[in-house]
Amino acid sequence: MDEIKREVAFAGQRVKQKVIFALALCSVIPLLVLTYTLHGYFIPGGNANIIAGRLQDLLALPILVAFTGLLMAGGGYVVWDLASAISRTASLVTTAQPSHPATVSRSDEIGTLMASFNRMIATIEQQSDEINQFPKRLEQLTRQAFRDPLTNLPNRALFMDRLTHGLTRAQRRHEHLAVLFLDLDRFKVVNDTLGHTVGDQLLVEVSRRLTSALRPGDTVARLGGDEFGILLEDVADAETAETVAVRVEESLGQPYRFEGREVFVTASIGIALSSAKLGLPEEILRDADLAMYHAKAKGKARHEVFDGSMSAPALDRMDLEMDLRSAISRHEFRLHYQPILRLDTGKITEVEALIRWQHEKRGLLQPDEFIGLTEETGLIVPIGQWVLSEACKQARLWQVEYPTTPPLVMSVNLSAKQFQNPKLVEEITQALDESGLAPSCLKLEITESTVMQDAPVTLTKLTELKELGVRLAIDDFGTGYSSLGYLKRFPVDTLKIDRSFVKGLSPDGGDNAIVRAVVTVAKSLNMDVTAEGVETEAQLAELRALGCDRWQGFLFARPVSPERVAPLLASDQPKEKEVARA
Known part of the structure; x- marks a missing residue:
């Protein structure tokens, strides 16, 4: 775009120079001719011979006038041609469309101006397309930043953001929330035995079942690998969260069918509730994670509610x-x-x-x-x-x-x-x-x-x-x-x-x-x-x-x-x- 601006400025300067030259030609030449012609009549001390010579000059005046007229006509034509070309160009510019650019069959500065204008129109059209696509690209970037590409669930970043806002609301309303940390049991065996394609299909189906087992206002997110997080707001006590955990376990416990065979997968779930002190989002997620490991240690396919005694071994470790x-x-x-x-x-x-x-x-x-x-x-x-x-x-x-x-x-x-x-x-x-x-x-x-x-x-x-x-x-x-x-x-x-x-x-x-x-x-x-x-x-x-x-x-x-x-x-x-x- 800067290059086009420079071309337009240069061409415009050349047009301006031509107009000034034509006007100067039209105005200066007649003055020179008249000055030369009338010079003799105003010379002090002139005699008869001199006057006789001037009379001969006067006889040549029509020729000079004719020549001067030709020069004026030429300068006027230059001005008229430039003015009409600029007028036509302006009209074309005002009616031109990106798909039908304006055309001027000239090889001079006006042609350069028109070519530069057409290039500018094409550049603006390209930038316009990019601007029109910006909302779509912004949506894609937002999805990539906050959504899991496989399951389309919220990712860890979005989950932590919602958990942060949930804690703020819980404090303001004097309520509690619960976080469930879920890890699939023996998922690696399925992945290694049946392949990563079946493993991905299993994760998608697990995501669907988790979503259907929760209330509309609850959040389920894929935290990474075969780990999922669930955010339950407005929870009365641990029993309410355990009821949800049982519902999730029953849903996930149903057989899955992939490539003509049945696959059974269970989950270990850790539950952590916000306390009166609330704490940081990372701390609540960590507590739920610790409770999940205790569930695995007790045989898997079960859930455990976090209590303070669980953190001591983790800190020691x-x-x-x-x-x-x-x-x-x-x-x-x-x-x-x-x-x-x-x-x-x-x-x-x-x-x-x-x-x-x-x-x-x-x-x-x-x-x-x-x-x-x-x-x-x-x-x-x-x-x-x-x-x-x-x-x-x-x-x-x-x-x-x-x-x-x-x-x-x-x-x-x-x-x-x-x-x-x-x-x-x-x-x-x-x-x-x-x-x-x-x-x-x-x-x-x-x-x-x-x-x-x-x-x-x-x-x-x-x-x-x-x-x-x-x-x-x-x-x-x-x-x-x-x-x-x-x-x-x-x-x-x-x-x-x-x-x-x-x-x-x-x-x-x-x-x-x-x-x-x-x-x-x-x-x-x-x-x-x-x-x-x-x-x-x-x-x-x-x-x-x-x-x-x-x-x-x-x-x-x-x-x-x-x-x-x-x-x-x-x-x-x-x-x-x-x-x-x-």
Whole structure:
């Protein structure tokens, strides 16, 4: 548009210059001619000869007049042509339409003016279309900002805005409101089994059922993933909110039909009511979220109303998470080791590395007190890398100090997230290189559930690890579901029998048959067997009779610090049992 303005201004200036030139031509030339013609009559002291010459000049006057007239006519034509062209152009401009632009067949400044005008009209039309579309675009942007694109429900931002206004109204009217935090149970199973398309269809249908189960003035929103929020205003008490929760549970509990099959999905619901203090919208939503987790912990497919006692564990967990994030930099993690012995010789052939957390205020924490949190936060990957590095270094130190044939083997547990880490092979190689430990002296333990989670991918990853030369073991074997077809293809060296089966061992116990079956399967696949959690001589005797290869447990030693493992490694027949048990 600025360029068009400059073109119009330039063309207008040229027209103005032409008009001034034409007017000057028309006015100046006659004056020059008349001045020249009459000059002789006013010269003082003139004589007859001079007057005779002037008479000759007077005879040429008609010619001069004619010539002057021609010049005036030419200048007048220029002015008339410009004026008429401008008049026609103005008329065309006033009647021109964007779809039918004005045309002037000229190549001079008037043509430039008309072309610039047509370009200006086209630009204005384009901008006009954009202006006319602005309300529609504004509506689209508003929808994107405050609506969930899949279900068309309000999103978290709009839900929090309505909750904020609802709290203000409740305070002004001395009323209460309730927030229901809803999470679908086993939605991930449906998503992974039937595909994301069916998962999306399920979310849409859940949204429809939630909306139909509520009053017209209530708000249901998709907060993210399979989480939904419900805002109930003008609620008398918790029972009213629970009545709505029951109605929602009944509606969602009906079967869903997708692609010719029935799908059943339930929901865990947390309920939080505004108090006399009201509080912030975020606090009420957080309370409902905590109540929902309590509902899941009690078996799912139910609802729970928030009370103050629920927040204490959550706050404690939050504090623990904050401490966990800085535990590595503060060097608070410790590795304890539990010896693994051969059943036939009684000698220590392996040690298993087990992590502990020496918390500044809470003391020595066992894995079950923080490992779950490390997996949720993703910290299990860097922590697991630290464990791997430290365990390899310690194993190599013991090999040098207490040489045996074959060398001592270090067992390290891998979590599911570590196993899925694309840099796992690289990190293991680095730990081996830095410590100087031979790959054959490192055994990686992976739980049965992790191994069978995605068997084809697991087979590829296990093969990559085996190519490094490390040993592989399936931990907690018997607690999950293993396909024997895949088990025989996995390059695994050891099956570790879970302590729950060892605990039930007795001369006439039912777990004997399970252990015997595991040993038989392992032997047929050229694997050895290690039993965990051995606590009595009777259990040890049964394992020996069943053909088990190795064992570990409190009967010999608890997991202890490196300093207390050293005396056990110093003798082929360890004599420090009592020290280790203390």
